Amino acid sequence: MSQTLSSPDTIAKELAEKIRSRGARAGVVGLGYVGLPLAVELAKAGFEVTGIDVSEAKTQRVNLGDSYVGDISSEVLEPLVRSGKLRATTDFAAVKDLDTINICVPTPLRKTKDPDMSYIVSACEKIAMQLHPGMLVILESTTYPGTTDELLLPMLSANGFAVGRDFFLCFSPERVDPGNPKFQTVNIPKVVGGCTPACTELGRLFYSQALEHVVPVSSTRVAEMVKLLENTFRMINIGLANEIALMCDRMDINVWEVIDAAATKPFGFMPFYPGPGLGGHCIPIDPFYLSWKTKQAGIEARFIELAGYINGQMPHFVVEKVQDALNNAVKAVRGSRIHILGVAYKRDIDDVRESPALDVMLLLKRLGATVSYSDPHVPALHLDGLDLVAQPPEAAGAADCAVIVTDHSAFDYKALVQNAQLIVDTRNALRGVQSPKIVRL
Numbered sequence: 001m002s003q004t005l006s007s008p009d010t011i012a013k014e015l016a017e018k019i020r021s022r023g024a025r026a027g028v029v030g031l032g033y034v035g036l037p038l039a040v041e042l043a044k045a046g047f048e049v050t051g052i053d054v055s056e057a058k059t060q061r062v063n064l065g066d067s068y069v070g071d072i073s074s075e076v077l078e079p080l081v082r083s084g085k086l087r088a089t090t091d092f093a094a095v096k097d098l099d100t101i102n103i104c105v106p107t108p109l110r111k112t113k114d115p116d117m118s119y120i121v122s123a124c125e126k127i128a129m130q131l132h133p134g135m136l137v138i139l140e141s142t143t144y145p146g147t148t149d150e151l152l153l154p155m156l157s158a159n160g161f162a163v164g165r166d167f168f169l170c171f172s173p174e175r176v177d178p179g180n181p182k183f184q185t186v187n188i189p190k191v192v193g194g195c196t197p198a199c200t201e202l203g204r205l206f207y208s209q210a211l212e213h214v215v216p217v218s219s220t221r222v223a224e225m226v227k228l229l230e231n232t233f234r235m236i237n238i239g240l241a242n243e244i245a246l247m248c249d250r251m252d253i254n255v256w257e258v259i260d261a262a263a264t265k266p267f268g269f270m271p272f273y274p275g276p277g278l279g280g281h282c283i284p285i286d287p288f289y290l291s292w293k294t295k296q297a298g299i300e301a302r303f304i305e306l307a308g309y310i311n312g313q314m315p316h317f318v319v320e321k322v323q324d325a326l327n328n329a330v331k332a333v334r335g336s337r338i339h340i341l342g343v344a345y346k347r348d349i350d351d352v353r354e355s356p357a358l359d360v361m362l363l364l365k366r367l368g369a370t371v372s373y374s375d376p377h378v379p380a381l382h383l384d385g386l387d388l389v390a391q392p393p394e395a396a397g398a399a400d401c402a403v404i405v406t407d408h409s410a411f412d413y414k415a416l417v418q419n420a421q422l423i424v425d426t427r428n429a430l431r432g433v434q435s436p437k438i439v440r441l
């Protein structure tokens with residue numbers, strides 16, 4: 001037992017004991033890409049887990065053992081549900097019986113690029129109504145530094161409970177990488193920082209029951225900033241790779257060959273790759289949480305704004321590439337059939353949130369092209385008032401131009417090169433293949 005928990009604080013000691021014995025009743029609020037895998041890991045570790053979500057459809061599927069998250073198979077979920085280790089509900093009354101709660105609700109940006117805290121606030125209001133002494137609450141949603149201290153803490157303390165004594169509050173960034181077979185919730189190191197040392201210690205203790213490696217930090221703000229540094233680092237380096245791609249295009253240099261050769265340097269270089277633009281719920285969004293917050297402190301996050309601008313230009317650049325390719329084939333975009341391969345925001349997942357494929361399709365449609373798509377992970381798509389249904393990849397052969405936007409491993413690239421008339425490859429999926437049909441980013 002650590003220094004902090006050996007204090008005479010009985011509430012903390014009792015909770016620590018419940019956590020150690022796995023007798024603590026764990027709750028996860030928000031059963032999406034982050035929450036469901038976490039709920040599964042906690043249940044696998046022996047906790048009795050209650051998932052709470054506003055979506056009736058999701059809670060029903062969880063209770064049937066039917067997974068809707070790619071990284072969790074129903075074969076893993078179903079036995080946990082059947083054995084009573086995991087259940088889901090839409091009713092926040094469940095909070096009154098819980099000892100721990102992880103909040104994993106969405107944190108999107110508003111159209112103005114301001115953080116939308118409404119999901120966190122709504123979940124926290126309902127938790128606050130049922131808060132009782134001896135609870136550990138951990139926010140996992142990505143957010144700006146200060147959220148846990150400035151927003152959650154006042155809500156949870158409103159009824160007179162003292163943090164670090166009556167209840168415990170932490171922030172722990174979620175780092176899950178959907179579709180990554182090597183690193184999943186259980187083996188991605190978990191950073192956690194609490195409002196007080198006792199909070200941090202209980203957070204560390206809780207995660208270490210279920211996850212392989214826990215990294216305690218000194219405060220919630222440090223933990224919040226860790227996530228923003230990680231995602232800002234990625235966003236800016238992708239922005240640099242995209243800018244280098246635009247430069248190489250002008251100078252007729254193969255950017256992919258340049259990056260591969262640079263990556264042979266055993267120190268001081270880490271490869272990032274260009275592409276059709278940023279997608280997903282994290283990299284295009286999280287850095288703007290930071291720039292929003294720093295603006296209030298009088299600091300302009302110039303790297304973030306610049307990388308955001310360059311990355312935002314990439315769908316337009318892809319459309320230019322399609323235009324050039326069609327021009328060379330003496331065809332115009334207007335009236336052409338363009339087939340998009342891959343609409344999820346990254347390889348081998350089913351998530352289309354913020355996907356650059358949607359921008360590319362929309363831009364082409366506005367230029368008068370007829371757009372279709374294939375994606376083994378996305379059977380249907382709603383785009384600009386149109387309901388599209390995924391076509392088999394062979395449909396690329398009937399199009400004037402095929403555009404590889406997301407390089408899913410299920411695509412047969414050899415067959416594509418044989419069948420397609422023209423291919424714009426934004427991901428270097430056709431690396432090493434030489435053909436006059438191929439136009440690379």
Ligand SMILES: NC(=O)c1ccc[n+]([C@@H]2O[C@H](COP(=O)([O-])OP(=O)(O)OC[C@H]3O[C@@H](n4cnc5c(N)ncnc54)[C@H](O)[C@@H]3O)[C@@H](O)[C@H]2O)c1
Nearest residue numbers: 030031032033034053054055104105107122123141142174
């Ligand atoms: N998806 C990722 O790869 C990823 C990675 C790291 C961090 N994150 C962060 O984790 C958080 C959750 O992301 P996600 O991808 O799991 O989102 P998601 O949309 O897949 O899941 C969020 C869930 O919360 C539910 N929900 C919304 N409001 C609620 C409320 N008031 N009470 C209860 N449930 C509510 C939704 O119905 C949904 O099921 C976000 O802050 C995100 O930035 C996501």
